Amino acid sequence: MPYSLTSKVINIKEEIKKKSKRNLSSEKENIMTEGTKSITASPTVTTTGVTTDATPKEVNSNHETSLSVAKADFSITIRSQSTATLNAVFQRLMDVIHATVPARSIRGPIRLPKEDKIHSRRVDIKFISETQLRSIAEQSGVKLSDMAGEDRIQDDGLIVSFDIE
Numbered sequence: 001m002p003y004s005l006t007s008k009v010i011n012i013k014e015e016i017k018k019k020s021k022r023n024l025s026s027e028k029e030n031i032m033t034e035g036t037k038s039i040t041a042s043p044t045v046t047t048t049g050v051t052t053d054a055t056p057k058e059v060n061s062n063h064e065t066s067l068s069v070a071k072a073d074f075s076i077t078i079r080s081q082s083t084a085t086l087n088a089v090f091q092r093l094m095d096v097i098h099a100t101v102p103a104r105s106i107r108g109p110i111r112l113p114k115e116d117k118i119h120s121r122r123v124d125i126k127f128i129s130e131t132q133l134r135s136i137a138e139q140s141g142v143k144l145s146d147m148a149g150e151d152r153i154q155d156d157g158l159i160v161s162f163d164i165e
Contacts, residue, residue, distance in 0.1 A: 071129050073165035076137070076144075077112070077122040080158045089142065089158055090121045096140040100132070101125055124165065133162065 076093065080086040090109060097106060108123030125133065137144045137160075144162050145152040151161045 071127045073124065073126045074128060074130070074133050074148075074162055075122055075124045075165055076133075076142070076160070076162045077120060078142070078158055078160050079118050079120045081117050081119070082157065083119050085156055085158065086119050086121060089140075089156070090123075093137070093140040093142055094123065096136050097123060097125065100136055100139075101128060118159075137162075 078086060078090050078093070080089075094109060105126040105128065106123065107126070108121075110122040110124070112120035112122055114120070125136075134144060142158075142160055143152055143154055144160060148162055148164045151159050153159055
């Protein structure tokens with residue numbers, strides 16, 4: 001099923017690109033509605049003005065014509081005095097990242113120098129949207145701050161921050 005969804009979305013995008021070059025907006029709408037009828041998924045992804053229903057797990061993020069929403073390079077840093085807690089949470093985060101993101105997009109885990117009694121770990125993820133990043137963090141139990149660059153202290157004492165590279 002994921003293959004047919006991906007190929008259908010790619011075909012729709014290619015048809016829309018061809019038609020948009022000729023400025024036929026009414027045909028764009030026909031193609032868009034035709035494509036959304038055959039796809040039965042809940043989240044909405046918008047790309048180049050066309051809205052299509054698709055779940056992120058079913059869309060191949062490696063394909064250059066796949067759906068994308070403002071992607072950037074992010075890093076997540078986790079700090080704690082307790083190495084046991086830090087390692088456990090960071091391992092959960094890495095497991096979710098490896099299950100979600102292609103391996104070539106991941107740089108890490110990176111062990112940062114200890115400051116006072118605070119241990120730090122960081123992972124860099126290339127070419128990912130902020131919504132994907134937040135989804136990964138949520139699945140792994142890590143709570144990110146609302147803004148990049150800000151620290152967020154969690155219930156277990158971990159300090160989590162994410163930055164846009």
